[in-house]
Amino acid sequence: MHLWLVARVNKSSSSESGKGLSLQGISLELGENYLVRNLNLQVARGEIVVFMGASGSGKSSLLAYLCGALAQPPQASGRVLLNGEDITQLPIHMRRIGLLFQEDLLFPHMSVGENLAFALRTVECSRARIKEEVMQALQQAGLPDFAERDPHSLSGGQKARVSVMRCLLAQPRALLLDEPFSRLDLPLRRDFRRFVFRKILEKRMPTILVTHDPADARASGGKTLYMDQLAL
Amino acid sequence: MRFAPPVTLLLFLVPILCGLCAVLLPAFGYFPALGLHAFSLVPMRELFETPFLVSSVVFTIRCGFLATVISCVIVFSVFCSFAHGKVIGFLRLLLAPLLSVPHAAVALGIGFLFAPSGWLLRLISPQITGFTEPPFWLTNPDPYGLLYVLALVIKEVPFLFLIALASQNADNSQKALLTAQGLGYPRREAFYHVILPELYRRMRLPIYTVLAFSLSNLEVALTLAPSRPPLFSRLLLDIYNDPDLLKQTVAASAAFVQVLIVLLAIAIWRVGELLVFNIRRQRLERGRYKGCNFFSRIPSKILCSHEVRKHRLLLGRAKIRQSKYTHQHKLAQYNFGDVLAGASSVGLCILGILAIVLLPIWSFAKVWRFPASLPQEWSAELWLESLMRIIEPWNTSLVIALSASTCALLLCVFCLEQETRSKNRLARTYSNKALLAIYLPLVIPQISFLLGIQILLFSFSVPVTMLVVIWSHMLFVLPYIFLSLGDNWRGLDQRYQLTAQTLGSNRNRTMLFVTLPMLLKPLLTAFALGIAVSIALYAPTVLIGAGRFPTITSEAVALASGGDRRLLGAFAFLQATTPCLFFALALLIPRIVWRKYAFMAGG
Amino acid sequence: MSHHASLSYLRNCTLVFLTAVFLLGSSLCATTARADHGEFHKTEDKARGQTVWFAAWAGSEKINAYLRWVADEVKQRHGVILKHFKLESTSDAVRRVLAEKSAGKHTKGGIDLIWINGENFRTMKEQKLLFGPFANRLPNAKYVDYKNKPATRNDFTIPTDGYESPWGTAQLVFIYDGARVAKPPKNLKQLLAYAKKNKGRFTYPSPPDFIGTTFLKQALYDLVEDSGVLARPVDDDFDEITKPLWSFLDQLHPVMWQGGRSFPKSWPKQNQLLNDGEVYFSLTFNPGDVASSIAQGTLPKSARGYVLKRGTIGNAHFVAIPYNANAKEGAQVVANFLLSPEAQARKGDLEVWGDPTVLAVNKLPKSARTLFAKIEGEAKVGAMSAKDLGKSLPEPHPSWSERLKKEWQKRYGG
Structure with a gap:
């Protein structure tokens, strides 16, 4: 199964069909009200679509729905296509959609290296390869020699970078970002944003970014949607 | 996994309900084996003719409430005063051994501490008191049941404390508390308005458990309660033990009444709790806070009096570290209420530990008469003689406790995991509500449904095997494990599991490598609690096990009827130390396994 | 042999067998004695x-x-x-x-x-x-x-x-601490007088404990004029017969251990009280118990057993x-x-x-x-000979225990 997934990921990246993430007629219904009403959206590969809106407007519910973790209510309908494949019914771990939160959520009972390796174990079996990739990822995050470290001992910026690397090592086909920058200080935030966006372009992932910060929206260069409009 | 909640319910609810029915029928006069084939109110009527019934019920409810209220007040005050300091850690260490000691052992020790011929008096006699003979005091048993209440409090405070620790999210409550204090509420008031409602909501069920136990337990009642008026559980036991078998119907109706008493008490408690929280809301709505905190008015001179100075030093040291990030800077911030809370809990610990220490001393005493502070003649005879014979029941105890706790823990984990996985919030709530039924064995008095279960087992000619005994232990172990594990499990940030899944790890792998390791400490604590509960169980072992599987507790209870305090000391000591070992492991193992990870080892 | 014949043969065999069983059974009954x-x-x-x-x-x-x-x-x-x-x-x-x-x-x-x-x-x-x-x-x-x-x-x-x-066999034996009591009271009147003088040093296990109930019966034996009534089931005259017993207990309880408000729950508990020095007396049903308890250390070396002058209940x-x-x-x-x-x-x-x-x-x-x-x-030490035990009185009819227990509970609580 995993091999099959890997194969699919590779295939779609080589075909360059550019289909990306496609949301078709998605509605989130909460009793009488709609959080999202008949949303149709195409996110191309490497494109970042920004969602903005007040708290409680359903941003997080939408993200949860897209990655397959929505608890009902709200009642959801519609289809989600990823690179042309209907993933609406797939369980979370088979969707291969990366998810980043405001908090880094590094597993506190694993070292930095183990955290990264955790993402690899489902796609890669060879120990040596895993080790190699972890080392590479740490290099890219600018944190060589951190493999054995306790994540608790890292600074906020370091943790954030590790968590992005961990997410990417699982080779996601799309990325959902739930205010991943808002916890960091301003200068750090800019650096980190640049780091993440560069990765998104590198890997050509369709991305949805939920944020409060207009600066994020501006930096993304993509289109911005407002949640309160989606409900109409 | 999906079947875990229904299976759990089936394993528990059905037999308990059947058991209850099997008690209800004789309670209303239906008992074919005794030739009673028609329903009647005769047993009820006969029960109400029992002398002292009303005073017994009143006395029982009074003692039960007193014990529960005191336990709650102590636990909440401690949390209010020292929610985030070393003091809590220190208390936790002190309280852990008490949690593992069976009620009966604590009762025994407390009884001997406070008796007119007890250890406290022996320590100061005849030098200080001048007594060469035990005085004519009413201290054990005392006519007001205070000693009974004390023993219960000693046992219940650690239990509630453990649950409170598990259910409290330290980080958030710290912030909320500081926010409220920043708004100008003194700490106690802030705690009352901000932390207590949420903390109490999570502790409601354990508190009901404590209340039910205080109302219906026998272990403590037999050792420490006065004869007149008798506690209801003792009254029930006397009727139940009556050689006249026709009295069994009366005993059944008494068991039924006991269930009613417990339900009534819980209802009263519920009303009281609504009242308290209504007052809180009203006070909040009334607006301007006038600063009428009782304790803050106590002049600081009292604080500096001799008795409290030591405590202040002890507590102050812990607070200094904190004051870096709290807004308060003075060492004297601990007011009288805090000292009282600290002192009472430390006092309880000391009493409890003294009571336990007595057990091994007794087991080595040959002659120990009043007023000697220590045995006049020592002897290891008893240990040498009985050691070989203790090993087998000890072994049985361990096997039963380990298997029951393991099975119960697995069931709990599966149920909770299923709850996490369930994507339908409504279904989740329903399944949650249904699972409340597993707490029935904690709220319903044991005797009432165990007898029914016994008859049920006979009817289906279930052979008496270890398996059946283990299952009967699970009835009591599982709810406790659920109580102590549930909040920890639900308190875990679910985004960890979600993250793991988006990283491509399926649910089982996520559970195995993320959820369970992160919850290692609460899992082990719950397991140890299960062991402690199982080891202390008597009635199911004997009733369901038909005496085929003697455990250290069944041996201890049988020997207790012979009243040799030294044998009791030895057995109670074993009963206490075995679960203690597991609690120690539950504290140690996470420290060793997660020694590299600050968050895991500390949290 | 035809089919039919074999069947009747079988039936005959069964009959013979059943008769044999019956005979065997009845002979068993006959020889039971x-x-x-x-x-x-x-x-x-x-x-x-x-x-x-x-x-x-x-x-x-x-x-x-x-x-x-x-x-x-x-x-x-x-x-x-x-x-x-x-x-x-x-x-x-x-x-x-x-x-x-x-x-x-x-x-x-x-x-x-x-x-x-x-x-x-x-x-x-x-x-x-x-x-x-x-x-x-x-x-x-x-x-x-x-x-x-x-x-x-x-x-x-x-x-x-x-x-x-x-x-x-067993017989009710009173135990006293020889170090505290010079001359143990040999009947209930003496006991009451002793208890009044030495407040708080006598008690008995609370009925329905076996020994506690026996103490009541024993007291009744000592106080009733004609002990013959006790062999018969309880009759309407229960209140009348037991009147002296209740008046005796009413006087005894206030000068007992804990003022008669609490009782030890069983005889071993009372032995413990004796060993702790809280009371001077205890009761047991096993005459050998005194000596063996002394040897064990659960009774002091000065403990001795004795029976009342008119004898005690044996069973x-x-x-x-x-x-x-x-x-x-x-x-x-x-x-x-x-x-x-x-x-x-x-x-x-x-x-x-x-x-x-x-x-x-x-x-x-x-x-x-x-x-x-x-x-x-x-x-x-503490061993009792047959002579020490004296006369053993027969147990009253069980209905007495029942009524006494019930009445006691009504009067003095559980």
Whole structure:
């Protein structure tokens, strides 16, 4: 199964069909009200679509729905296509959609290296390869020699970078970002944003970014949607 | 996994309900084996003719409430005063051994501490008191049941404390508390308005458990309660033990009444709790806070009096570290209420530990008469003689406790995991509500449904095997494990599991490598609690096990009827130390396994 | 042989067989009164390999140890595996049999033998929860001193009718601390006077405890004019007869331990109080208990036993077999062994248990008599001789216990 997934990921990246993430007629219904009403959206590969809106407007519910973790209510309908494949019914771990939160959520009972390796174990079996990739990822995050470290001992910026690397090592086909920058200080935030966006372009992932910060929206260069409009 | 909640319910609810029915029928006069084939109110009527019934019920409810209220007040005050300091850690260490000691052992020790011929008096006699003979005091048993209440409090405070620790999210409550204090509420008031409602909501069920136990337990009642008026559980036991078998119907109706008493008490408690929280809301709505905190008015001179100075030093040291990030800077911030809370809990610990220490001393005493502070003649005879014979029941105890706790823990984990996985919030709530039924064995008095279960087992000619005994232990172990594990499990940030899944790890792998390791400490604590509960169980072992599987507790209870305090000391000591070992492991193992990870080892 | 003929042949065979069974059964009934060794061999053969669960109070390590010895012996001699079902109180066993009956478990019950007497025996017999009669069929029953120990025939005035086999005898003994009490009160008037002088130093276990109830009966014996009424079931004149008892207790309680507001819950608890020095008196049903408790350290060395001037209540304890016992043969073999001179003599040894025998020692073969002589030879601190025990009074009819308990509870609480 995993091999099959890997194969699919590779295939779609080589075909360059550019289909990306496609949301078709998605509605989130909460009793009488709609959080999202008949949303149709195409996110191309490497494109970042920004969602903005007040708290409680359903941003997080939408993200949860897209990655397959929505608890009902709200009642959801519609289809989600990823690179042309209907993933609406797939369980979370088979969707291969990366998810980043405001908090880094590094597993506190694993070292930095183990955290990264955790993402690899489902796609890669060879120990040596895993080790190699972890080392590479740490290099890219600018944190060589951190493999054995306790994540608790890292600074906020370091943790954030590790968590992005961990997410990417699982080779996601799309990325959902739930205010991943808002916890960091301003200068750090800019650096980190640049780091993440560069990765998104590198890997050509369709991305949805939920944020409060207009600066994020501006930096993304993509289109911005407002949640309160989606409900109409 | 999906079947875990229904299976759990089936394993528990059905037999308990059947058991209850099997008690209800004789309670209303239906008992074919005794030739009673028609329903009647005769047993009820006969029960109400029992002398002292009303005073017994009143006395029982009074003692039960007193014990529960005191336990709650102590636990909440401690949390209010020292929610985030070393003091809590220190208390936790002190309280852990008490949690593992069976009620009966604590009762025994407390009884001997406070008796007119007890250890406290022996320590100061005849030098200080001048007594060469035990005085004519009413201290054990005392006519007001205070000693009974004390023993219960000693046992219940650690239990509630453990649950409170598990259910409290330290980080958030710290912030909320500081926010409220920043708004100008003194700490106690802030705690009352901000932390207590949420903390109490999570502790409601354990508190009901404590209340039910205080109302219906026998272990403590037999050792420490006065004869007149008798506690209801003792009254029930006397009727139940009556050689006249026709009295069994009366005993059944008494068991039924006991269930009613417990339900009534819980209802009263519920009303009281609504009242308290209504007052809180009203006070909040009334607006301007006038600063009428009782304790803050106590002049600081009292604080500096001799008795409290030591405590202040002890507590102050812990607070200094904190004051870096709290807004308060003075060492004297601990007011009288805090000292009282600290002192009472430390006092309880000391009493409890003294009571336990007595057990091994007794087991080595040959002659120990009043007023000697220590045995006049020592002897290891008893240990040498009985050691070989203790090993087998000890072994049985361990096997039963380990298997029951393991099975119960697995069931709990599966149920909770299923709850996490369930994507339908409504279904989740329903399944949650249904699972409340597993707490029935904690709220319903044991005797009432165990007898029914016994008859049920006979009817289906279930052979008496270890398996059946283990299952009967699970009835009591599982709810406790659920109580102590549930909040920890639900308190875990679910985004960890979600993250793991988006990283491509399926649910089982996520559970195995993320959820369970992160919850290692609460899992082990719950397991140890299960062991402690199982080891202390008597009635199911004997009733369901038909005496085929003697455990250290069944041996201890049988020997207790012979009243040799030294044998009791030895057995109670074993009963206490075995679960203690597991609690120690539950504290140690996470420290060793997660020694590299600050968050895991500390949290 | 034709088909038809073979069928009738079969029927005839069945008839013959049934008649034989019937005859055998009735002959069994006829010989129940007399022990028949030859017949008991069959029981012994059947018993071999059976496991016997003996439900017995397990509060005394000494008794438990004695039962372990019995288990070793019956295993060696008869191949019967004896297991001790350790009880906190005998009523647990009675209830278990009742529960089994309720659930329709009429065979393969969980208990094969019960240590029992008095009211528990009475209810079990009344509710037909016992197997029997079997006691007189036991070969060793011929040594039982039915004549001089009437308690072995009538358990609390209820005829045993062979539904239980005697095991030991008992007599109510008062214990006092010789270091505190110079001259123990020998009747209840003296006791009251003593208690008034020495407040808080006397008490008794609260009924329905066995010993506590016996104290009430004993007091009634001492206070009632004609003790003959006690042998009969309680009648309408209960209030009148027991009036002196209540007025005596009304006076005694305020000067008792804890002012009579609390009582020890059982006799071992009272022994403990005596050992702690809180009270000067205790009670026991086993005359050997004083000496063995001193040796154990559960009573002070100065403790002594004595009986009242007019004698104290004596009774016997037995073993019985539940109607649904799984190993009835094994249980009979064990019951028989418990009656053997060897087992009885060992039981009488103060070092072992100190429980008086039910056998007529003088009727035993000489070799067996020496066993008893040996245990009587040694003098121990606190040991009581037959002379010390004096006259043993018969138990009143069980209905007295019931009424006394009820009345006591009404007056003085649980």
